[in-house]
Amino acid sequence: MSFLLVSLGTAVAARDGSFNSSYYVLAIIGVTLAQNAVNVLNDYYDYRAGVDAATLKTLFSGGSKFLVSGLIKPESTLSFGLGSLLLAIPIGAYFVLTRGIALLGLVAIAAISVYFYSNTFARIYLGEFLAGLNLGPLAIIGAYFVQTATISVGAVAVGLAPGIMIANVLFLNEMPDLEADAAGGRKNIPILLGRVRAAKLYAILEALAVAWVPVAAIFGLTPPPTLIAMATLPFAAKAIKVTLREFSNTGKLVPALAANVATAYLTIGLLAMGYLISAAMRL
Numbered sequence: 001m002s003f004l005l006v007s008l009g010t011a012v013a014a015r016d017g018s019f020n021s022s023y024y025v026l027a028i029i030g031v032t033l034a035q036n037a038v039n040v041l042n043d044y045y046d047y048r049a050g051v052d053a054a055t056l057k058t059l060f061s062g063g064s065k066f067l068v069s070g071l072i073k074p075e076s077t078l079s080f081g082l083g084s085l086l087l088a089i090p091i092g093a094y095f096v097l098t099r100g101i102a103l104l105g106l107v108a109i110a111a112i113s114v115y116f117y118s119n120t121f122a123r124i125y126l127g128e129f130l131a132g133l134n135l136g137p138l139a140i141i142g143a144y145f146v147q148t149a150t151i152s153v154g155a156v157a158v159g160l161a162p163g164i165m166i167a168n169v170l171f172l173n174e175m176p177d178l179e180a181d182a183a184g185g186r187k188n189i190p191i192l193l194g195r196v197r198a199a200k201l202y203a204i205l206e207a208l209a210v211a212w213v214p215v216a217a218i219f220g221l222t223p224p225p226t227l228i229a230m231a232t233l234p235f236a237a238k239a240i241k242v243t244l245r246e247f248s249n250t251g252k253l254v255p256a257l258a259a260n261v262a263t264a265y266l267t268i269g270l271l272a273m274g275y276l277i278s279a280a281m282r283l
Contacts, residue, residue, distance in 0.1 A: 001135060002032040004268040005162065009143025011275035012155050015223065015282070018148045023095075027143050030091035033084045035135065038114045040081035043067060045118035047074060051177070051184035056250055060257035061173045085114050095142075100149045106142050110134055125187050131170045136163025157221035158271055161229075164209035165264035171202055172243060172260050176250040199247035203240045206263070210236045213267070225281070226274030235263040 006028045013019060043064050046052045052063035066072045092107035113121065113130045121130050137159030144155040174181060174190045175198065182191050190198040213229045216222040242256035 001166070001265065001268075002035050002139070003028055004265060004272065005135060005139040006031055006143040008158065008162070008268050008272040008275070009140040009155060010147055011272040011279070012140070012152070012158060013144045013147035015275045015279040016148060016152065016154075020147060023099075023146045024143075026091060027095070027146050030088050030095075031139055031143075033088035033091070034110055034114050037081050037084035037088065038117050040077055040084065041114070042118040042122075044074060044077045044081060046184065047077075049184035049186075051180050051186065054180035054183060055177045058176065058250065058254050058257065060254065060261060061176045061250075063177075085111065088114075095146050099146050102151070103142065103145055106138050106145070110138060110142075123185055123187050125189065125192060127186075127188050128167045128171050128174075132163040132165075132167025135166045136160075154222060157216045158226070158275075160216070161209045161212045162264065162268045162271070164205055164212075165267060168202060168206055168209070169261055169264050171198070171205070172239070172257055175199070175243075175247060176253060195247045199243050202243055206236055206240055206260070209267075210263075213271075222271075223274065223278035225277040226271050228274050228277075229267045229270040231270060232263045232266045235259045235266065239263060 006024065010019065010024050010027070043052070043066065046063055047067040052065060052068050055062035057063070057065050067074055067077060089107075089111060092103075092110070096103045096107055113134050117127065117130060121127055137156065140159040140162065141151060141155050145151060171189060174188050175195060178190050178195065181188060189201070193201060210230075210233060213222075214227060217224055217227050236259070239256045239259035242253065242259070246252040246256065
């Protein structure tokens with residue numbers, strides 16, 4: 001996901017005439033470290049709260065089970081998560097110093113989100129929002145900024161659909177773990193709404209995200225080649241259909257979880273490809 005998000009922001013910059021390969025690679029490393037940190041710290045805090053011990057493991061939900069199975073020590077997990085965050089911060093600081101102070105707010109939001117996600121934000125109904133914000137518009141805008149030292153309407157517009165979709169990846173993956181998350185002190189949207197209403201909200205958000213791709217192109221916010229991202233429509237339709245039907249059956253919900261992840265990843269990748277096509281057409 002980190003590679004795709006940075007690649008999309010960089011592709012937008014390339015279409016606008018800016019590309020630095022060193023900045024591109026360094027941004028991928030920084031975002032990957034930050035994403036690794038939040039995932040590993042999430043495992044640690046879920047283990048401490050007893051969440052992962054009570055979940056049914058699937059390919060997309062239920063936690064990693066590394067700590068529950070004893071494969072990794074809790075102390076090592078915490079150190080690895082914090083170490084990843086500490087390695088990501090200097091990369092962000094480097095870009096702030098070399099590319100512009102305007103990037104400081106974005107870096108600060110990302111660092112705070114990573115550190116406090118599992119033990120604070122995921123317990124006050126902000127988990128899905130911050131996941132979509134950071135692993136969506138902010139990552140894409142940040143990747144664009146390190147290339148151009150500015151922000152464009154296109155970089156903001158192209159990040160909206162991925163942001164909603166990434167939030168929805170977390171949202172739908174939380175559905176099978178609802179009871180375990182609630183018992184462990186988490187407070188997320190599926191817990192707040194219940195499975196029936198959460199499934200309906202998921203469907204609405206996913207439909208809006210898919211619809212935004214052609215809307216942005218029609219209004220000139222993104223170039224026409226980004227319409228190739230509409231190729232993910234069958235995956236989104238499957239995810240919505242299965243979710244609305246099987247929201248209470250974890251085993252039968254797994255195909256929706258898979259289609260949901262495929263929709264998000266492929267949309268981001270195809271949007272990047274659309275921008276690269278547009279950049280080539282301008283040569």
